Amino acid sequence: MNRRLALIDMGTNTFHLLVTEVDERGQLHELYKTKVPVRLGQGGISNGAIAPEASDRALKTLRDFRNTINEFGAETVRAMATSMVRNASNGDAFVKDIFKQTEIQVEVIDGAREAEFIYYGVKAAGVLDEQTAMIMDIGGGSVEFIICNQNEIFWKQSFELGAQRLMDKFFTQDPTPAGSVAAEKAYLDERLQPLTEAVAKYKPIILVGSSGTFDTLCDIDAQGKGDSSRTEKQPVASDLAIDAYYKVHHELLRKNHDERLAIPGMLEMRVDMIVLASIAVDFVLEKYKLQEIRVSAYALKEGVLHQMLAQQ
Template identity: 85%
Template sequence: MTNRLALIDMGTNTFHLLITEVDEQGQLHELYKTKVPVRLGQGGISNGAIAPEASERALRTLRDFRTTIDSYGAQTVRALATSMVRNASNGDSFVKDIFKQTDIRVEVIDGAREAEFIYYGVRAAGVLDENTALITDIGGGSIEFILCNQQEIFWKQSFELGAQRLMDKFFTQDPITAESIAAEKAYLEERLQPLTAAVAKYKPTILVGSSGTFDTLCDIDGLRKGDTSRTQTQPVASTLAVEDFYTVHQELLRKNHNERLAIPGMLEMRVDMIVLASIAVDFVLEKYKLQEIRVSAYALKEGVLHQMLAQR
């Protein structure tokens, strides 16, 4: 008896839908996957409420997702909402509206649970080994940091410092100014003190970037070198040399919106936020002296899926 599962990850910037089939052997077969730049945090994240336009975009996207889910006959639907919804003053009424219009029940998860699911997703991608790694997942609303290896999590925390929040705070001119870059780094230095203490204790050597920003950095790096393989199929696990990251990073800082948009491999939905996210990656690499970057295309939704299967 095969079972079809639909997973929705309602991020602050992007909504993801993944539909998979589980066969009798418990093997997964991906049937459908999409991501939509809903920008749920736009126009509201800094005052703690979901803006009406953002809410309308979200509901429209979820109605479309519902149609797709029904067309695939998925029996189980799990929808998870993260930073934007859990912090929004109107988050509860938003979740009720979704149920009313789409019959989708949304689970609003806290930062610790989000970090845990990301860990299971990254672990399923096969990028972890016995070395201590620092997983970094840069969302629009929050950033999750997980110190771990393939066996276990040593420490995890979610910080409400996502790229949309950083953008609202520091992206005052385009290209970004040296003052804004310094201000973002000083802000991260201050806000990430718990991470700094944990890094001193567990001493990670590898940065593992989870999905999103990191996928795009790898795409840009690959195309810059004339490697088009990622445009056909996105690998589940990748590596990004630290010096290659810095080549892309400098380019992002130097260019304005339209120039960044013209970079091969750039996604329109990331074109501005990636600047702030890239500064955060630079901060983490430099501050914690990490020598290697690995990238997992799997993140939250794959983690939820693997946990569901494990419980079966």
């Protein structure tokens, strides 16, 4: 008997919907996938509340998601809310509104659980092996770090240092001046102390970027080399050479908003935030002397899906 499931990841910047079918052999068949730049954190993340305009955008998107879910006839719906909702003073009211308007029951998950789901998503993408890796998932509200290999998680933590939060703090001029880059790195150095201690203990050698920013960095790198294969079908697992990453990174720092938007492979919804996110990637590579970058297109929602299937 085939079953249809819908998964919603309500991120601080982007809402994702995945509708999938599980056949009797337990194989997954993706039926529909979309992402919408809701920008739930815009205008409110720094004062700890969801702004009315952001709430309206979210509710409209979720009403659309509900219609799509109904069209596909998915019986099970799992919706996860992360950093913005868990930290917002009006998060509970927002979750009640969603249920009232869409009958979608939102699970607000804490940072540790978010990191765990991301690990299972990345593991399902097949980018982990026996070597110790550091997964980095840059959201709009939080950044998750997981030190692990394919068999286990050694350490994990979520930090409220997402790209929207960094943007509110450090994105004061465009292009970003060297002083702002240095200020962001100094801030990360101070806030990521627990990660620094964990790295000293577990010694990861590979950086695994999980979806979002990392997908876009790979898209820009590929299109810059005249490779358009990623536009037809995004691979689940990719490699990004360190020097290729730095080439893109320096281009992002050098250009202003309109110039970045013109870069082949850039997404409009990431055009400013990617600057702050890429500075964080540069910081992590440099500080922790990581030798390699791998990218997983799977993240939170795929992790939730694979956990659900494993439990059944």
